[in-house]
Amino acid sequence: MPLPALTTHHLSKAYGPVQAAQDVSLTVQAGQTLALLGPSGCGKSTVLRMVAGLERPDTGRVEVGGRDVTALPPEARHLGLVFQDYALFPHLSVLDNVAYGPRMRGAARAGAHRRAQEALALVNLPELAARKPGQLSGGQAQRVALARALATNSPLLLLDEPLSNLDERLRAELRGDLRDLFTRVGAGVLLVTHDQREALALAGQVAVMRAGQLVQTGVAREVFDRPATAWVAAFLGWPNVLGRGGGQALLVPEDAVRLGEGDAFSVTSRQVTEAGETVTVAHVLGPLTLNLSAREARLLDGAGLRLEVDEGRLRTVADDRG
Numbered sequence: 001m002p003l004p005a006l007t008t009h010h011l012s013k014a015y016g017p018v019q020a021a022q023d024v025s026l027t028v029q030a031g032q033t034l035a036l037l038g039p040s041g042c043g044k045s046t047v048l049r050m051v052a053g054l055e056r057p058d059t060g061r062v063e064v065g066g067r068d069v070t071a072l073p074p075e076a077r078h079l080g081l082v083f084q085d086y087a088l089f090p091h092l093s094v095l096d097n098v099a100y101g102p103r104m105r106g107a108a109r110a111g112a113h114r115r116a117q118e119a120l121a122l123v124n125l126p127e128l129a130a131r132k133p134g135q136l137s138g139g140q141a142q143r144v145a146l147a148r149a150l151a152t153n154s155p156l157l158l159l160d161e162p163l164s165n166l167d168e169r170l171r172a173e174l175r176g177d178l179r180d181l182f183t184r185v186g187a188g189v190l191l192v193t194h195d196q197r198e199a200l201a202l203a204g205q206v207a208v209m210r211a212g213q214l215v216q217t218g219v220a221r222e223v224f225d226r227p228a229t230a231w232v233a234a235f236l237g238w239p240n241v242l243g244r245g246g247g248q249a250l251l252v253p254e255d256a257v258r259l260g261e262g263d264a265f266s267v268t269s270r271q272v273t274e275a276g277e278t279v280t281v282a283h284v285l286g287p288l289t290l291n292l293s294a295r296e297a298r299l300l301d302g303a304g305l306r307l308e309v310d311e312g313r314l315r316t317v318a319d320d321r322g
């Protein structure tokens, strides 16, 4: 087994009274993308910045490709960084921006330019090499920043909300491109996002963070399908996390509900959506929120809806929503 691209061991960091990260241990294998996911202020950027060397951990260790880099400055860590505030150099051409990493690592000009051309080809922008950053669209600049990270040939890429400044259309387009790109490049990728859809689209693994701590880590699909606690389920967008009292909650997966069969329950609220309707039903288990397609919405009968819940699909978890 090759060495992991990244391992963090028990990383902690406090800013005065705020414990921004606490005992964060995670691993990113080579060729794997891990999304660090959590609400605003939970400490995602703090972890990324400690890995990058932009922030000193109070305790803990960072290893990149098996090498302890905890005491090294950012430029000695050999990472590819795409940060929101990690702007391109405005006075350099796109090509020179992308060639900057290899140049800093001692590559001759011609070699660095060749590497930069390859990286620009990877992000589908070879024709823009001579432009200045000010002559690029937001999406193009984002791709150039990515090419600059790829050109470093680093075993580990760090991306902080890489699609956050883009509109929805570009975001969707780049999402698909990025996934292919990560697969082709074979580096480990640590990605920070607060967008669940983005995490699922880009990453094979996710680590969910809450108030400085990792609360669930694993294969992305499995974490989304089997949240460990009520808080994780609610954060991941599960519509039906029903408090049970006694510190427990019942998780009702959307596909455990069969419509048009069983008893009729009264509908307490209806809201028309783009896809159909979102309704709340007063079920014996508790109020169930259901996202109905336009076709399913036709099953609504006055103020009632017949449905059956497959009880075998329900899970009881700790209710840690507090």
Ligand SMILES: Nc1ncnc2c1ncn2[C@@H]1O[C@H](COP(=O)(O)OP(=O)(O)OP(=O)(O)O)[C@@H](O)[C@H]1O
Residues within 6 Å of the ligand: 015, 018, 019, 020, 038, 039, 040, 041, 042, 043, 044, 045, 046, 047, 194
């Ligand atoms: N330089 C700093 N000085 C003081 N407090 C800080 C500093 N940087 C971050 N914090 C605090 O540490 C906590 C974690 O912040 P961090 O930026 O890591 O969160 P985040 O999950 O990346 O948030 P977002 O998704 O909003 O970017 C927050 O409470 C934040 O206010």
